[in-house]
Amino acid sequence: MRLRFTKMHGLGNDFVVIDAVRQSVDLTPERVRRLADRHFGIGCDQLLVVEEATRPDVDFRYRIFNADGGEVEQCGNGARCFVRFVHEQGLTAKREIRVETRSGIIAPRLEDDGLVTVDMGVPVLEAARVPFVSDSDAVVQPLQVGDASVAITAVSMGNPHAVQVVADVDAAPVAAQGALIERHPRFPARVNAGFVQLVDAHRIRLRVFERGAGETLACGTGACAAVVTVILRELAQSPVRVETRGGELDIAWGGPGQPVLMTGPAVTVFAGEIDID
Numbered sequence: 272m273r274l275r276f277t278k279m280h281g282l283g284n285d286f287v288v289i290d291a292v293r294q295s296v297d298l299t300p301e302r303v304r305r306l307a308d309r310h311f312g313i314g315c316d317q318l319l320v321v322e323e324a325t326r327p328d329v330d331f332r333y334r335i336f337n338a339d340g341g342e343v344e345q346c347g348n349g350a351r352c353f354v355r356f357v358h359e360q361g362l363t364a365k366r367e368i369r370v371e372t373r374s375g376i377i378a379p380r381l382e383d384d385g386l387v388t389v390d391m392g393v394p395v396l397e398a399a400r401v402p403f404v405s406d407s408d409a410v411v412q413p414l415q416v417g418d419a420s421v422a423i424t425a426v427s428m429g430n431p432h433a434v435q436v437v438a439d440v441d442a443a444p445v446a447a448q449g450a451l452i453e454r455h456p457r458f459p460a461r462v463n464a465g466f467v468q469l470v471d472a473h474r475i476r477l478r479v480f481e482r483g484a485g486e487t488l489a490c491g492t493g494a495c496a497a498v499v500t501v502i503l504r505e506l507a508q509s510p511v512r513v514e515t516r517g518g519e520l521d522i523a524w525g526g527p528g529q530p531v532l533m534t535g536p537a538v539t540v541f542a543g544e545i546d547i548d
């Protein structure tokens with residue numbers, strides 16, 4: 272089976288994007304893993320599939336698969352690439368698009384300067400809905416990770432995040448601790464593990480060990496969850512610029528019950544065709 276694809280990235284968080292509106296696509300977890308493989312496939316952190324909407328009040332459906340083959344609920348950098356993709360492919364002329372994802376509707380908007388702003392929805396802070404096993408919804412909660420007890424904030428941006436504040440993000444044990452947090456038994460759906468360093472009230476530095484992909488150069492939902500965390504902990508104020516290893520994102524959040532707005536770039540790298548059998 273031959274598949275047309277586009278390679279894109281948002282701050283180095285890279286994607287294989289597939290138009291399933293104009294070609295029929297049959298993806299299995301094994302095929303996703305093969306396409307995402309950096310040695311035997313195209314290589315990406317996530318594979319994004321653009322489909323026809325299944326309901327009248329949205330423009331498209333957008334599905335997200337991690338490099339490990341698992342389908343997940345949300346992807347922030349992917350949402351920015353999605354809106355650029357549907358424009359470049361001539362699938363729509365609209366600059367503001369409503370799109371259904373596994374975790375609900377998000378609204379990306381292509382700005383005049385080429386950046387994309389996405390209304391990522393209202394963050395979920397109740398432990399049970401993240402999901403995080405805890406008898407409390409406290410903002411800061413202890414989590415035993417190997418020999419260390421770390422203080423995390425559990426946030427869902429549609430997908431689950433465990434965010435901790437560290438003194439120096441470059442020295443943080445992202446690989447070792449991230450892998451343990453990702454599969455921690457208190458996160459039954461697994462989790463993305465964020466490590467945040469405060470720079471000032473409007474700037475943070477962030478690294479994220481992503482569920483199903485390992486550490487990526489940037490994570491959009493991770494940046495939203497990190498900003499929600501530092502605002503809830505009264506360490507920063509909206510808007511917050513987030514420095515990642517792949518570049519910068521601007522995040523605005525008005526507090527509990529309000530949606531998170533994320534602004535950043537989306538880049539097309541190349542297009543191609545691959546035989547997925």
Ligand SMILES: N[C@@H](CCC[C@H](N)C(=O)O)C(=O)O
Pocket residue numbers: 284316317335337343344345346347348349430431463481482483484487489490491492493
């Ligand atoms: N890179 C993404 C998040 C992709 C999904 C995540 N790994 C998960 O499993 O929830 C982003 O930019 O948000």
